[in-house]
Amino acid sequence: MKKTTILSALIICVFVCGMFSCKKTAQTSTQIKFDSIVVKEHIPLLETNDTTLPYADVKVSFIYPTKFGNQEDLLRLQQIFIGTFFNDLQLDNLSPQQAMDNYIAHYTEEYKSLSNTYYDEKSRLPKGEMPMWYWYYMYNSNKIMFQNDSLLSYAVEYSDYTGGAHGLYRTTYINVDLGKLVTISEEDIFAPNYQKPLTEIIINRLMAKHNVTVLDSLINIGFFNLDEIFPNNNFWLDDKGIHYSYNQYEIAPYFMGVIDVNIPYEDLSTILKPNNAIEKFILNAKSEK
Numbered sequence: 001m002k003k004t005t006i007l008s009a010l011i012i013c014v015f016v017c018g019m020f021s022c023k024k025t026a027q028t029s030t031q032i033k034f035d036s037i038v039v040k041e042h043i044p045l046l047e048t049n050d051t052t053l054p055y056a057d058v059k060v061s062f063i064y065p066t067k068f069g070n071q072e073d074l075l076r077l078q079q080i081f082i083g084t085f086f087n088d089l090q091l092d093n094l095s096p097q098q099a100m101d102n103y104i105a106h107y108t109e110e111y112k113s114l115s116n117t118y119y120d121e122k123s124r125l126p127k128g129e130m131p132m133w134y135w136y137y138m139y140n141s142n143k144i145m146f147q148n149d150s151l152l153s154y155a156v157e158y159s160d161y162t163g164g165a166h167g168l169y170r171t172t173y174i175n176v177d178l179g180k181l182v183t184i185s186e187e188d189i190f191a192p193n194y195q196k197p198l199t200e201i202i203i204n205r206l207m208a209k210h211n212v213t214v215l216d217s218l219i220n221i222g223f224f225n226l227d228e229i230f231p232n233n234n235f236w237l238d239d240k241g242i243h244y245s246y247n248q249y250e251i252a253p254y255f256m257g258v259i260d261v262n263i264p265y266e267d268l269s270t271i272l273k274p275n276n277a278i279e280k281f282i283l284n285a286k287s288e289k
Helices: 002-028 071-086 096-112 115-123 195-209 217-221 277-288
Strands: 033-044 055-067 136-147 151-161 168-177 235-237 241-246 259-264
Touching (some): 033 096, 055 071, 055 096, 071 136, 071 168, 151 235, 151 277, 168 235, 195 217, 195 259
Parallel strands (some): 055 136
Antiparallel strands (some): 033 055, 136 151, 151 168, 235 241, 241 259
């Protein structure tokens, strides 16, 4: 009887310990597996199969996590990916496939609504000509820029044409604290009143990139008023530094494209806040290797 009791206790102990062990592994695992949804469509403006008439060329490639921590953690990480890719709070709580379906359906509806003005504008043109600005395109994608056990940085790239002289290309960067499952902003990295010294660092890096030593030379190259150059929270992180990105028309004209500014961490030492995200997620990880 005593042996039976001891054996039963051991079985219960092993079972309970196994439960807690599995639970801990699920909560602390930072391994991420990804999948993707790719949509390629020609959306006709008019209800016709005539391919010579306007259409929207749509190519959307969405990478999203399929495995991470426990189920609650995975859903939260997917929510971040969905919210930052589709840029629509109404899609946040949908599955990746549902979010994509809703996004494409909304774009299709918006594009087809232009058919009401197409015929009016076509009637004003010389006979045989068509308003070419109704040929739209939308090419959206995302990609992983950097990942370690605590930090994930990724880019969302948008390229579209919605009429006018030319299309636009822009990139948005997102950095995720994999422990707290929140996005990281400048305030998580830099000490109070960081804006002015960080602006000076950014301008100095731009000057070095364009091989100029006089501040006004940046304007001669094509940059707008230098007062418009300041930290914009659009950055990604890796083990070498912080990488800022300024989209078309943000600090310079269209023809200069997206402007990247790479800043090594040693240039930022005087404005980093104590226990900042870089120190926790990157510098400490490098020192432990």
